[in-house]
Amino acid sequence: MPRPISDGFSYPAPTTDSEAARFLLQAQFSASTEEIAALRSSTYADWLSRQFNGHPGASGWDWLNDRGYAAVSNDTAYYDNSYPADYMIWYQLMKSTDGLRKRVALALSEICVVSTNGVDINWRCHAMAWYWDQLVNNAFGNYRSVLENVTLNAAMGYYLNTRGNQKENAATGRQPDENYAREVMQLMSIGLVELNLDGTPRLDGNGKPIDSYTMNDVTNLARVFTGYDYDQSQNVPITVPGTTRVVPNTTYTRLPMALNASRHSTLAATFLGATIPANTPGAAALKSALDTLFNHPNVGPFIGKQLIQRLVTSNPSPGYVARVASVFNNNGAGVRGDMRAVIMAILLDDEARSPAGLTQPTFGKxxxxxxxxxxxxxxxxxxxxxxxxxxxxxxxxxxxxxxxxxxxxxxxxxxxxxxxxxxxxxxxxxxxxxxxxxxxxxxxxxxxxxxxxxxxxxxxxxxxxxxxxxxxxxxxxxxxxxxxxxxxxxxxxxxxxxxxxxxxxxxxxxxxxxxxxxxxxxxxxxxxxxxxxxxxxxxxxxxxxxxxxxxxxxxx
Structure with missing residues (x-):
């Protein structure tokens, strides 16, 4: 078992209603008098444990289906419309009982971004609901799972061009699309520059930040993300009544994208100091690539700092970032990327809980x-x-x-x-x-x-x-x-x-x-x-x- 992450913190429990409300407003979306009273009779760590072990509530996917948004009709054309996704997400945020889980999922949605504005596929509302549900499912899981689920998600496949991305072709000059390879590094894992544990940039001999990856890294990593397309193995084509139009059923939007080996690059891929040998099968290549990204020393401070910014303060001190990154690197039981441990480290840190932040001009957001x-x-x-x-x-x-x-x-x-x-x-x-x-x-x-x-x-x-x-x-x-x-x-x-x-x-x-x-x-x-x-x-x-x-x- 991991060591109790609450050990060593100076503020284990609220001593006033205001302190309880302050914690709740960082950890979830709101505070009620009942929640404040319950927290006052407990500790922050115990409250978090109850949240971690609570029921996640109805999924966005189920909410859409329960309200008829999977119906096939030329009058409603839900298969072509995105507005049900808006209704779904607002309901999730407004009415869900698992506030911490949904708050962390929303933070993840601002790091690993897929926008409804840019998903133009059949059943886009269901695709976005499943993207959201995967973030919810991983909010208390492991960041390695976040990376894999995001990578193979159908909505992301469309949004950042991995869906239908093909291997190189010397005859036509085609090269693998580099969009996802670039953004998964820049935005979802390691960032643009090499970081110290405390989130500050590492500098070269001239005092300049060191780039965390090169164009060559992007080009090589892009080969790993070739050969993937929607998994239509469970598709039941549906003819829209009164028309000749045929649409797929909703299932493909929540299946991980499937690999077509004939479209996957067989070239070696060398990036971030790692090499995936030529002719490595696609699934093994993907695992190796995501493991390489996940284990990069930047991930703890890069992702940890952004989660601090979303939940607590825009300008965390280097010490705060280092403490959270250390927990990302090792939850106390040798596990890297444990989201529960990271969340506890963020919300229980003295910098988050100390009343000193109330009077510091640079604290908060x-x-x-x-x-x-x-x-x-x-x-x-x-x-x-x-x-x-x-x-x-x-x-x-x-x-x-x-x-x-x-x-x-x-x-x-x-x-x-x-x-x-x-x-x-x-x-x-x-x-x-x-x-x-x-x-x-x-x-x-x-x-x-x-x-x-x-x-x-x-x-x-x-x-x-x-x-x-x-x-x-x-x-x-x-x-x-x-x-x-x-x-x-x-x-x-x-x-x-x-x-x-x-x-x-x-x-x-x-x-x-x-x-x-x-x-x-x-x-x-x-x-x-x-x-x-x-x-x-x-x-x-x-x-x-x-x-x-x-x-x-x-x-x-």
């Missing part, structure tokens, strides 16, 4: 818009009255969130881990702020305008009783927050604000901000006898003003 939205929904009882959860693509930055899960604009995610806002104090300090790459005049206004509407009124959808995108006489605000606990105390502006401050901000709003918001709320009198609409107006105003404040937007 900007909350991603989609995480703010999910936190709002989970905190205040968001529900779809008809159960269809028709929350669509919220990527539009002028009128919505400017971000939507599984819809990154490119393989480089919504933002780069090393992004520095130009001409800012952060840039002067040499600090990074990845999420600020999403921030501009349009996105700030779009977020505020969108949230102001949905906080008060809910989310307007067409035909909430139907799974498809049709319109009906039932169009309306099917998805609303209940605010049950908040409405009960709406007449007490101070109590209402204190509750929202704890649940949304872990109690981190300053006294000045609390007073500013409280004074604004009290300008409109509300009593126990006020109408439900008046009470809702106050609750919505309180939530909106908190979610618009800088002290909320920056998570400490």
């Amino acid at each position: 900007l909350r991603e818009p989609m995480l703010r939205f999910v936190q709002w929904g989970r905190t205040f009882g968001l529900n779809s009255a008809r159960g269809t959860w028709k929350i669509g693509d919220l990527s539009d930055l002028g009128s919505r969130l400017g971000q939507s899960p599984l819809r990154s604009p490119s393989v480089f995610n919504f933002f780069r881990p090393g992004y520095v806002p130009p001409s800012t104090a952060l840039a002067t300090a040499g600090a990074v702020a990845p999420e600020f790459q999403l921030v501009n005049e349009s996105s700030v206004g779009g977020y505020l305008n969108y949230m102001q509407g949905v906080i008060r009124n809910g989310i307007f959808v067409n035909a909430p009783e139907l799974p498809n995108n049709a319109s009906s006489s039932n169009n309306g605000y099917d998805i609303k927050a209940s605010y049950a606990n908040e409405l009960a105390i709406a007449a007490d502006a101070d109590a209402l604000l204190a509750r929202i401050n704890l649940l949304m901000c872990a109690g981190q709003l300053s006294a000045a901000t609390v007073k500013l918001i409280a004074d604004a709320l009290k300008a409109t009198p509300v009593t126990a006898a006020s109408t439900d609409a008046v009470k809702l107006d106050r609750v919505a105003a309180a939530v909106f003003l908190v979610m618009a404040s800088a002290e909320y937007l920056v998570q400490k």
